Amino acid sequence: MNPAVVPVDPTLAITLPTALDGSGGTNRAHGPHKQIAADTDVEAVRLWLAEYAASPHTLRSYRKEAVRLLLWATQTLGKPLSSLTREDFLLYERFLVAPTGDWADPELPRRGRTRRLFDGPLSERSQHQVLGILSGMLTYLVSAGYLAGNPLALRRRRTTSGKRSRRVERYLDHALWNHVLASVEQWPRLTERDEQHYERSRWLIRLLYHAALRVSEAAHAKAADFYQRRGKWWLHVVGKGGAEGEVPVSDALLSEFSRYRIFHGLPPVPSANEAGPAVMSIAGDDTRHLTPAAVYLIVKEVFRRAANALESTNPAGAATLHRASTHWLRHSAASHQADAGTDLRFIQKNLRHASIETTGIYLHAEDDRRHAETVGEADRSVPIDTAETTSSSLGPT
Template identity: 65%
Template sequence: MPEQELIPIDLPFAPARLDGRQGTNRALGAHRQIAADTDLEAVRAWLAEYADSPHTLRAYRKEVVRLMLWAAQALDKPLSSLTREDLLVYEAFLAHPAGDWVDPTRPRTGGDRRLFEGPLSPASIRHTLGILSGLFAYLTAAGYLTGNPLALRRRKGRKAQGPRPGQERYLDQTLWNRLLAFIDTLPTSTTRERQHHERVRWLFRLLYGTGLRASEVAQARTGDLVHRRGRWWLRVTGKGGVTGEVPVSDGLLADLGRYRRFTGHPEALGAADADMPLVLSVVGATGRSLTPPAIYLIVKEVMRRAAGAIESEDPAGAAILRCASTHWLRHTAATHQADAGTDLRFIQKNLRHASLDTTSIYLHAEDDERHRKTTERSNEM
């Protein structure tokens, strides 16, 4: 079976007459590079290019499903009939979706689900249109469409900016310690509560201790841990297929041992469980890992509860925790490494950044010293 047929795409209420066979932008008679006769088949061929990147695949599938359903319901058109004018209307719609599209009474999943939580920000709209432009470019190059209607989109230049501000999406050391202390107070009265407590405890330490993205944690297996010259490393394949190795501390290895003992597995790592996920979706189910969305939701829920716990004594910290997500822990790890004096080149390798400029946003020590020197005299007066 062709790989693209295995990629599910839920298109509720899309009539068969809008399958794209007669799309006005179809390159009928052209030499095609994909064996697709309908828009859905063509989209599946495009998505199959990202089958090795589950996080990207989910994001791209979401955007194309939104567009195809909107085109069918709002314009009575298939994807392969959309014009530049249609996509200008869609861009305006993204900024102001209404009605059933954002109805909070609709479920988040299933054929009758709502497809938007609310209006998209300008940055999110640019991101969406960039994904869709990639789709149209692919289908045009494949000989399925005559042209890419988004190729005409005017690139709105950003105003010249000064130096990039410091990265603020992180938890300072005090707030991070408070978060860990809160996790230690999670209930453990029932088996289910103990399972949740141990998984949360390990998940947060793994995200912070390695600086991995949620998608990378979801893919990480025991066999990815490598012992070399008396030290442990975690082999990671991240965005763009870039592979690297991240140092694993003795403390993090001890945390893994505790989690493995709790889940009924030997503390010592062995070849027999090389395919075991580092974070299990169900205790004892060695073949099932948490998905990136599940990791995101677990982290958000713990952050929310921790915020409520410290609200009275640290309202500012609580506000930060309510905004925080999985990627904040990656930023937190890098910032704490920089604050501890870790060489910027090492942090760059740990995060697998292509450029030192990207990594340098985590340097805060100079700002801290500047603030101290500027204010200490005023404080003495």
């Protein structure tokens, strides 16, 4: 079986050979206190995933990692998930660094039933995240009485003491963001559909940026989530794990929302009982929401077109835009708010971060100022022509 050709859907409908379904796994628990009725690995993993049914973004991420591991274990090692040992997971960690063959074949699509499962090597951060998700899954299955132990519990924990603090890098600086906005205005609008696509795309990227939304939050946002309180506009957001939050809506964003609605023949501002989505289908269908995948693809197209327009004059900027995705707009919003001097506590609330330490990674301005003043001071202290003259006149010592 081609490892990249997998029948995957929201119910984890993958079929494994009976000999590898985990019913006889060597790490299966055989105690009297089993908490679930599942007797195969797929059934057990499906129950674990069901715990996240109310969090679509988390569910998609967790299901992806479960599918990757199930297929890698059965097709590469010839073992069911419930027979994996710590040694096996060490091999999987090496595999994540450099997935090969059909696992990461660029000729295969990114989505669908015949998609590739990897886009390429995973970064150190992504590897850590993957193993954290899988360890959580195994811990759940141990608690459920399905597995006897969690091999990843033996993994050496990373120490954070003395770890170098880093700033987030996946964001657009002000110049690149302004270029993206200007680039969209150059899109051809020769047909009605061109015009519809243009209006939706320009509205979507502004919504993601100004409200610092995650892709799933933008996809599921309703028009009625925009509301007024004490004369100020706010956006009600349902985020990770169903957590609710409120984001201030600027006059600029409200104006863009009004423009988008007027284009589709709607009142400038929504009513409290309006059921339609904040971002509609290309023709303005207000009866259904976009999928997160559709939001992702629209934004990627915006970045791709902007990158292409920059290739000849700014190759580095073009390369950045080719890498950028929806989440970069959220990072950009936070970074730009921090650059403008917005109180870190307010940025934390705007991004709905549980910890203000997480929000702190967006503080670039102080680093920029320190770099400029340090380098500028060095440059001012020894002019280039003076340094060259001094060096040539000293001779050997």
